[in-house]
Amino acid sequence: MSSSSVEREEGLAFLPKFDAAGLVTCVTTDAASGDVLMVAHMNDEALRRTVATGEAWYFSRSRNALWRKGESSGQTQRVLEMRTDCDQDAVWLRVEQLGAACHTGRHSCFYRKVERADDSGQARLVFVDAERLFDPASVYRK
Numbered sequence: 572m573s574s575s576s577v578e579r580e581e582g583l584a585f586l587p588k589f590d591a592a593g594l595v596t597c598v599t600t601d602a603a604s605g606d607v608l609m610v611a612h613m614n615d616e617a618l619r620r621t622v623a624t625g626e627a628w629y630f631s632r633s634r635n636a637l638w639r640k641g642e643s644s645g646q647t648q649r650v651l652e653m654r655t656d657c658d659q660d661a662v663w664l665r666v667e668q669l670g671a672a673c674h675t676g677r678h679s680c681f682y683r684k685v686e687r688a689d690d691s692g693q694a695r696l697v698f699v700d701a702e703r704l705f706d707p708a709s710v711y712r713k
Contacts, residue, residue, distance in 0.1 A: 608672035
């Protein structure tokens with residue numbers, strides 16, 4: 572193991588390991604329930620702003636832009652704890668979620684369960700915990 576690997580895996584310095592696109596994966600969970608709310612990405616600036624403000628900031632790959640969770644919808648995330656994994660290429664946010672985490676208006680982005688439809692092994696999706704907390708069409712008017 573190289574000295575940089577030892578420092579990253581056993582040291583106390585926060586040394587995020589960004590991928591080729593300059594991003595780390597972020598898993599966000601509800602601190603009260605433990606529910607996985609969303610998986611997103613952060614660049615260096617999103618990480619710095621999250622640490623500095625205590626609010627969740629992400630980087631949108633589709634829009635190629637930095638965004639603060641809730642800036643359009645009001646569905647904010649107050650960060651209670653941030654952790655990094657062993658090699659610091661992913662982060663975990665435990666948040667206090669105000670309203671819905673998903674842009675579809677649901678509490679979590681994980682509102683469908685994967686099930687096999689029959690003996691063919693073909694997977695299908697089934698809605699679970701899919702109640703909408705807000706109407707995306709009225710919140711995200713463009």
